[in-house]
Amino acid sequence: MTAHAIQHAMQEAPEVTGLPTMPDGFSIDEDGWLVHESRADGDGEPRTTRICSQLEVVARTAAVHSGGHGYLLRFPTDTGFTQEWAMPASMLKGSAEELRGILLDMGLMIDANQRAHRLLTTYINLAAQRCAREGRLMTSTQRTGWHGDAYVLPDRVLGNPSQQRIVYQRADLTADGYRLAGTLEAWQRKVAALCQGNSRLVFGVAAALAPTLLAPCHVKESFGFHLYGESSSGKTTILTVANSVWGDPDALLESWNNTANGLEGIATTRSDGLLTLDELHQCDPRSAGKVVYMLAEGRGKGRAKETGVARERARWRLIFLSTGELTTADHIASEGGRSYAGQAVRAIVLPSDAGAGLGAFNQTHDHSGEAFANRIDRAAREHYGHAAAHFIEHLASKQQLAQEVFTRTRDHFRHRALPPGASGQVYRVGDKFALVVTAGLLASQWGIVDWDPEEITTACTVMFREWLSERGTSGDDEPRRALEQVRAFLERHGESRFTPLDGAARTVPTRDRAGYVGDHRGYRCYLFTADGWKEACQGFGPVRVARWLAEGGFLLTEGKGGRFTCQVRGIPGHSGPRKLYAVPAAILEGGEEA
Structure with missing residues (x-):
C-alpha cells in the first residue's frame, strides 16, 4: 500500500475496534500462547511451534507525511497488566533482537527457539498486512504534544474531541515519568x-x-x-x-x-x-x-x-x-x-x-x-x-x-x-x-x-x-553588555597596553599596544587604535559598539559624516593627526555619561 493510500485510509477508515483477524497458520492455544502450525509433507503430523505469549497486532501505523511506519502491539502480562506499544517497523530489520529485548522487558514471554524468533517477525508482518486490508490504520508521531486537538503522551492521548486515531511511536520506552x-x-x-x-x-x-x-x-x-x-x-x-x-x-x-x-x-x-x-x-x-x-x-x-x-x-x-x-x-x-x-x-x-x-x-x-x-x-x-x-x-x-x-x-x-x-x-x-x-x-x-x-x-x-x-535596564541589553565589556577591557589592560601621551614614566614598555592614554578635548581619554577597538568590542562589532557608546556619552566623536573616530595629534611616530576611538576615563567610574 502506498504512503498516499495509507494516509487516505487513515482519514476514511472506521474506528479501530474489536480484534483483528489472525493470519493463516497462527492461533492462540489453550495455554494462551501464540502458536504456528505448519503443514506436513505426506502423512506426517503437522508441526506446531510455540512463539510467544498472547500478542495482538492492533493496527498498522504511519506518519502523516509518509515515513513513521510501524505496528501497534497489545498483549497481557502474567502480572495482570495489559501493555500497548507502537513499535517502529525498522525494528524488524536483521534478527530483530532489539525488538525481542524490549518486548521481554515489557512482560511478553518469548520462546527461546530460533524458529520461534523468525516466526514472530513473520507474524507481525502478516498481521499488519491484515490490519491494512481491514482498515486498521493509525497516525504515528515521534513527538509528544498537540496534534490538532489531540495531546499525545507516550502512554495515552488526551483531549482529542475530534477522535483522531493517533499514537506515539518510538523504539525507546519513555512513558514512566x-x-x-x-x-x-x-x-x-x-x-x-x-x-x-x-x-x-x-x-x-x-x-x-x-x-x-x-x-x-x-x-x-x-x-x-x-x-x-x-x-x-x-x-x-x-x-x-x-x-x-x-x-x-x-x-x-x-x-x-x-x-x-x-x-x-x-x-x-x-x-x-x-x-x-x-x-x-x-x-x-x-x-x-x-x-x-x-x-x-x-x-x-x-x-x-x-x-x-x-x-x-x-x-x-x-x-x-x-x-x-x-x-x-x-x-x-x-x-x-x-x-x-x-x-x-x-x-x-x-x-x-x-x-x-x-x-x-x-x-x-x-x-x-x-x-x-x-x-x-x-x-x-x-x-x-x-x-x-x-x-x-x-x-x-x-x-x-x-x-x-x-x-x-x-x-x-x-x-x-x-x-x-x-x-x-x-x-x-x-x-x-x-x-x-x-x-x-x-x-x-x-x-x-x-x-x-x-x-x-x-x-x-x-x-x-x-x-x-x-x-539593570528596560532598554535593549546589548548596549549595556557592550559598555561593560569595554569597561572590563580597560580595567584589565589600561595600565599595560595603553601608552601615556603626557611623558609619564613607565617601568616596562607597552606590549601589544591597544592605544594611548592622554588628554583630549578636556577629558582624560583612552584612545583606541582600530585593532585595539576591534579586540575590545569582540562579539558585538566595532561600529555597533561605537554607536551605542557615543549615544550614551562614553565615546567622543567629531560629528562629521557619522564617523566615530577623532583626529588626535601628538601621537609618537606620527607627524600628523591619527584617527582613534576616544573613550573618556570616566567610563571606569560607572557614571551615566562622560
Missing part, C-alpha cells in the same frame, strides 16, 4: 493549597501548565526560566512541585549533566510540555549557552543516515525550568565565556530567594522552613500527574478561548508591569510572563487550583519586576 499517582483532589489539598502565599511556588505551577498554551496561543519560541540562589534554599522543591503537575517528580527531573544530544532526545518527549533541569553547575560552562539556544530554537542538529541521506531533525516546543547557584551568565563566564542578550531572553534569570528570610518561600503555613519543604515535597511525590491531564482535557475543546484570554492578559500585563519606553527584548520577556499568568488564570477558572486570580497575576508581576531590576 508521566505516571499518575494519588488523586487530583489530594494534590489540590496537599500541594496546590500550600503554594498559596508563595510567589515562587505559584509561579512554578503556572509555568508548568504554560507550555500547553504555546500552540493554541501561537507562541512559536520555546523558552525557559532559570532560578538561581544559595544551596538548600528551596529551588529543587519548586521543580518538584512543578513536575508533580505532569507526573512522577523524580522521573521527570533531568540534570544539566546531559550531553546536547541526550537533551535533544529528552526534549522531543517533552514537546508542548515542561522540561526541568537541576544543578546548572554540572553543565560544562563552555556548552551551557549552546544548550540554551538549542532548547529555545526547538530543533536538534542535522545528521545523516548511514547512506548519507539527511535524517529528519528532532523538533520540539517547550518551556524549561532550571536551577543553579549561579546565573547562566555567571556560569558561562566562570571559564572565560561570554553570554549574549539572546540567551537572556530565552533563559530568563530569576532569583530563587523570595526576600522573606525563608529562602524560596514567602510563608510556610505555620511550619518551619525545612518542615514545610519536606511536607510539600512528600505530598508532591505521592499525588502527581493529574493537574496537567485535567488542564489539557479542558483546553482541547477551548483553544480559541485560551487564545483570547492570553491576548487580554498580555495587554493587561504590558500595561501593569512594563515601564514606558521598554525595548522589544523586554516586551518579549513580558509576553512570556503573560503566558504563565494565562495558564494560572485558566487553571483557576477550570477548578484545577483554588487560587485567587489576583495572586497569580501578582506573583508573576513581582518576579518580572525582579528580573527587570537585575537586568
